[in-house]
Amino acid sequence: MQSQVSVRREGACGCRKEGQMHEYFFDPIWWMSVIAAGVIYSTISHYLMGGLSQVGSKLSDRWRQRNAKRIEARKRLIETCRAEETARFMVGFSGVVAGLAGLAAMSTGALLIIADLLLLRIATSHRTFFAISYLFGGLIFLSGPPLLYRLFDAWSVLRVALGNRGDAN
Numbered sequence: 001m002q003s004q005v006s007v008r009r010e011g012a013c014g015c016r017k018e019g020q021m022h023e024y025f026f027d028p029i030w031w032m033s034v035i036a037a038g039v040i041y042s043t044i045s046h047y048l049m050g051g052l053s054q055v056g057s058k059l060s061d062r063w064r065q066r067n068a069k070r071i072e073a074r075k076r077l078i079e080t081c082r083a084e085e086t087a088r089f090m091v092g093f094s095g096v097v098a099g100l101a102g103l104a105a106m107s108t109g110a111l112l113i114i115a116d117l118l119l120l121r122i123a124t125s126h127r128t129f130f131a132i133s134y135l136f137g138g139l140i141f142l143s144g145p146p147l148l149y150r151l152f153d154a155w156s157v158l159r160v161a162l163g164n165r166g167d168a169n
Contacts, residue, residue, distance in 0.1 A: 074157065081161035088158060095154025102147030109141025 080087045116134040 077157055078161045081157060088161065091154050091157055091161075095151045095158075098147045098154070099151030102144040102151065104144075105140050105147065106144030109137045109139070109144065112137025112140065 077087075077091065081091055113134060116130045116137060120130050120134070
């Protein structure tokens with residue numbers, strides 16, 4: 001008899017031959033492990049579902065309360081701006097300052113990112129420094145849009161307070 005030596009390659013399932021995967025599904029140990037995993041999953045999900053539901057409802061209530069407070073504060077600010085010229089000036093000034101700070105942050109971040117990209121290609125040493133600087137440039141850049149949002153929010157408060165007119169009369 002001749003002995004045949006064959007080279008077998010393992011697949012993703014740990015099978016040595018493609019036909020062995022078919023045998024895998026008829027193995028009772030595989031089915032027992034599937035059933036055990038299902039029972040464990042079902043038990044854990046049963047106990048976690050109540051807690052997750054409570055956490056979700058608390059988060060939803062907090063979000064709703066926060067939005068209600070924000071809307072109420074905005075209404076008070078609009079009423080104050082309608083009544084007092086000084087309040088209109090302060091809201092407008094804070095909006096302009098926030099907008100300028102946002103533009104400065106975005107331009108500074110963009111300059112850091114561009115400079116670091118150029119220096120990373122040139123420099124052979126201190127790559128870690130430039131990589132960290134690149135990260136800070138990105139973080140500085142990302143701090144700009146919320147500040148710009150404050151600018152547009154202040155403009156919208158003033159627009160509503162002035163009755164959608166551009167003048168204070």
